[in-house]
Amino acid sequence: xxxxxxxxxxxxxxxxxxxxxxxxxxxxxxxxxxxxxxxxxxxxxxxxxxxxxxxxxxxxxxxxxxxxxxxxxxxxxxxxxxxxxxxxxxxxxxxxxxxxxxxxxxxxxxxxxxxxxxxxxxxxxxxxxxxxxxxxxxxxxxxxxxxxxxxxxxxxxxxxxxxxxxxxxxxxxxxxxxxxxxxxxxxxxxxxxxxxxxxxxxxxxxxxxxxxxxxxxxxxxxxxxxxxxxxxxxxxxxxxxxxxxxxxxxxxxxxxxxxxxxxxxxxxxxxxxxxxxxxxxxxxxxxxxxxxxxxxxxxxxxxxxxxxxxxxxxxxxxxxxxxxxxxxxxxxxxxxxxxxxxxxxxxxxxxxxxxxxxxxx
Amino acid sequence: xxxxxxxxxxxxxxxxxxxxxxxxxxxxxxxxxxxxxxxxxxxxxxxxxxxxxxxxxxxxxxxxxxxxxxxxxxxxxxxxxxxxxxxxxxxxxxxxxxxxxxxxxxxxxxxxxxxxxxxxxxxxxxxxxxxxxxxxxxxxxxxxxxxxxxxxxxxxxxxxxxxxxxxxxxxxxxxxxxxxxxxxxxxxxxxxxxxxxxxxxxxxxxxxxxxxxxxxxxxxxxxxxxxxxxxxxxxxxxxxxxxxxxxxxxxxxxxxxxxxxxxxxxxxxxxxxxxxxxxxxxxxxxxxxxxxxxxxxxxxxxxxxxxxxxxxxxxxxxxxxxxxxxxxxxxxxxxxxxxxxxxxxxxxxxxx
Numbered sequence: 001x002x003x004x005x006x007x008x009x010x011x012x013x014x015x016x017x018x019x020x021x022x023x024x025x026x027x028x029x030x031x032x033x034x035x036x037x038x039x040x041x042x043x044x045x046x047x048x049x050x051x052x053x054x055x056x057x058x059x060x061x062x063x064x065x066x067x068x069x070x071x072x073x074x075x076x077x078x079x080x081x082x083x084x085x086x087x088x089x090x091x092x093x094x095x096x097x098x099x100x101x102x103x104x105x106x107x108x109x110x111x112x113x114x115x116x117x118x119x120x121x122x123x124x125x126x127x128x129x130x131x132x133x134x135x136x137x138x139x140x141x142x143x144x145x146x147x148x149x150x151x152x153x154x155x156x157x158x159x160x161x162x163x164x165x166x167x168x169x170x171x172x173x174x175x176x177x178x179x180x181x182x183x184x185x186x187x188x189x190x191x192x193x194x195x196x197x198x199x200x201x202x203x204x205x206x207x208x209x210x211x212x213x214x215x216x217x218x219x220x221x222x223x224x225x226x227x228x229x230x231x232x233x234x235x236x237x238x239x240x241x242x243x244x245x246x247x248x249x250x251x252x253x254x255x256x257x258x259x260x261x262x263x264x265x266x267x268x269x270x271x272x273x274x275x276x277x278x279x280x281x282x283x284x285x286x287x288x289x290x291x292x293x294x295x296x297x298x299x300x301x302x303x304x305x306x307x308x309x310x311x312x313x314x315x316x317x318x319x320x321x322x323x324x325x326x327x328x329x330x331x332x333x334x335x336x337x338x339x340x341x342x343x344x345x346x347x348x349x350x351x352x353x354x355x356x357x358x359x360x361x
Numbered sequence: 362x363x364x365x366x367x368x369x370x371x372x373x374x375x376x377x378x379x380x381x382x383x384x385x386x387x388x389x390x391x392x393x394x395x396x397x398x399x400x401x402x403x404x405x406x407x408x409x410x411x412x413x414x415x416x417x418x419x420x421x422x423x424x425x426x427x428x429x430x431x432x433x434x435x436x437x438x439x440x441x442x443x444x445x446x447x448x449x450x451x452x453x454x455x456x457x458x459x460x461x462x463x464x465x466x467x468x469x470x471x472x473x474x475x476x477x478x479x480x481x482x483x484x485x486x487x488x489x490x491x492x493x494x495x496x497x498x499x500x501x502x503x504x505x506x507x508x509x510x511x512x513x514x515x516x517x518x519x520x521x522x523x524x525x526x527x528x529x530x531x532x533x534x535x536x537x538x539x540x541x542x543x544x545x546x547x548x549x550x551x552x553x554x555x556x557x558x559x560x561x562x563x564x565x566x567x568x569x570x571x572x573x574x575x576x577x578x579x580x581x582x583x584x585x586x587x588x589x590x591x592x593x594x595x596x597x598x599x600x601x602x603x604x605x606x607x608x609x610x611x612x613x614x615x616x617x618x619x620x621x622x623x624x625x626x627x628x629x630x631x632x633x634x635x636x637x638x639x640x641x642x643x644x645x646x647x648x649x650x651x652x653x654x655x656x657x658x659x660x661x662x663x664x665x666x667x668x669x670x671x672x673x674x675x676x677x678x679x680x681x682x683x684x685x686x687x688x689x690x691x692x693x694x695x696x697x698x699x700x701x702x703x704x705x706x707x708x709x710x711x712x713x
Binding site for chain 1: 392628
């Protein structure tokens, strides 16, 4: 298939693997930021093709995985209300809260619907003026423009029955949190190409400077990842800490400026809890005060809900690259995709689910 | 507690995990399997059921009969390439065919929702009639019930059927053995994507049509070509190719190796799967069959399939091996390898 097969060629894969083998002289630990990249790596068996000197650790870039437990409990509380149509992207539906998940709330009579775009949720609100339509707005910078657009459109249409439960998170502060940790193992990053398609990559320049770490903006197809790994390893071997762009067909330094403008109009930067990691200052988006009427947490008064994480789940260590999923004591036993203990086992992008589904035990 | 369980007083499905039935319990993946293994098979305990084939095989007066049943709850009831009527007939005749049987007769149970346009019902019935005629089977008995408006999706259909297994035919998922070759009669995931393209909230433009079809004739050709060298037949419907092959690998206690590049898939289907974040190996099929045959017979069976209108794109997609019994491995397009597991829960589209 055009624009797909070119990036999945077996012959070119071999060339990149050989180039990496020739370049590497000692052990390096690289982190791919995005869960989509983790998924490609495991699905195509890329990690098994690499020389043993290279260790790939899997970053926090899975929005489902880092959404805090208490926010999911809030979502469940809202979704149970009879007047509410609760809408969400598919993979949030199965994420366990403290006691249950959205699919179970649906089984018990809650009106929970999967949508492909927040704009579909806006349409639902138009179609059902007698109901309250809530969209679960999670995700990184990638989904922020569409979510901002949904709120902006709802305002333009004068919709009073639409709101979002917002838990947006941002990549650069999470990278800084990992690099600033005394336990950090990561020596080079594959930055998330799709986040950079929206935001550009200028935001990463200060991180490269401050931590002297190479960062390569990388795409999501197998050859993108292999080239990204090659570029990172080459920089490390040559002692260069630079910001490079592998994903030139989608990413520019400036990014998508109109999208950024819209995001700034609707959202402001705030502190954010990351599931398994904890509070990271200035690491998320929340609605600006002038859009507060669209905040579902306030509309449904669920601000008081708090929750405790499962003490056995090591998601935090996994997402900081300190441990691999199968090093978790409950991986594949107590914690499976049918009965996940922690969020990385739920989403297709979660490192634990990728390891489980593709048989890394 | 154990003592109680012996008398069947306690529900065998872990109640703290699943206090309610979820959609995934009907999805054809791991939760469906759990219901079958832990609740239905122990409760109804008998040798014909334990074979866990697409249908039961019963010996009656020296003849071997296949008996199968299937219920259809698809929404929307009319979709590109078919409707619930043709699907209901094909589902059961194909289950019979996958037991190696020639279908003889079907029953049809219709559950209608109050308010269903009579014209729609007539379209469904005509479609059942055409599909049955095409499969060479008669609908010989039936039942009709009507439920209150809002309690059903227009129409639900159950079909059951019996068929006769000819002498010299012996197919079962348990008979797949190392050295065998895995074939499929055409491109995967077409039906699932065609249905998704018209589902509410997800309408996208495509010219894809469901490939729902009777496999009776194609199956007969395959069996005429290779007789007892045909070891296993399976139509990979719900749960897709991956779930069907996992079931076979588990029941025969063999390993299966697939070559991703050899699995036929249309660009339109691949494109939709890429956009929606779905794995085509887990997307539902109709009118598709997996054939596991002895290696010596593979070329002849492939030629026979390609010679049939429903097998033009037939291909050898993998092999049965001794290693990793119960598991399916796939050689990826770039030459890496991975496990292809049973579908777990519903396939949920990704955020980004």
